[in-house]
Amino acid sequence: MRKGRKWTLVLLGAAAVLLVPWMAVLAVTLPGTTRVHHWSLAWIGLDVLLATGCATTALLGLRGDARCRLTASATASVAVLDAWFDITTAHSGNALLQALCCAVAEGVVAGVCVALALAKGRGRVESS
Structure with a gap:
């Protein structure tokens, strides 16, 4: 596997891990309803x-x-x-x-x- 491709995949994996706490933040801070334009x-x-x-x-x-x-x-x-x-x-x-x-x-x-x-x-x- 090329080095650049490997790092791209590692970064994608890291993004997946970092999205977990972000989803938790959104779960507790977003309103249940909203008005949308x-x-x-x-x-x-x-x-x-x-x-x-x-x-x-x-x-x-x-x-x-x-x-x-x-x-x-x-x-x-x-x-x-x-x-x-x-x-x-x-x-x-x-x-x-x-x-x-x-x-x-x-x-x-x-x-x-x-x-x-x-x-x-x-x-x-x-x-x-």
Whole structure:
């Protein structure tokens, strides 16, 4: 392993460890509720990222471009993030049920993207 890569990985590991006390601070200091400006823009932004990731992954994959694995990986992350925020910000009742249904769909998208990202091959994606 190259020395630069090793140090990059060590720094990432250190960041993970340092985030634990930071999460504890946030857990005890953040308010339970808050008023948010640009709420709709934030939600639309997540959906724009998800749609862009799906489209880019599809286009690259259909061209047989191995970079679709990178976009698939990023898109899976966005799908999981979107599901997390859908569920954790939903009110109880119908809103929560709708959020859970959306989270299932986003979970499927994430699963498909992870499968694409981990697909075996020689750098090119096989198209059927």
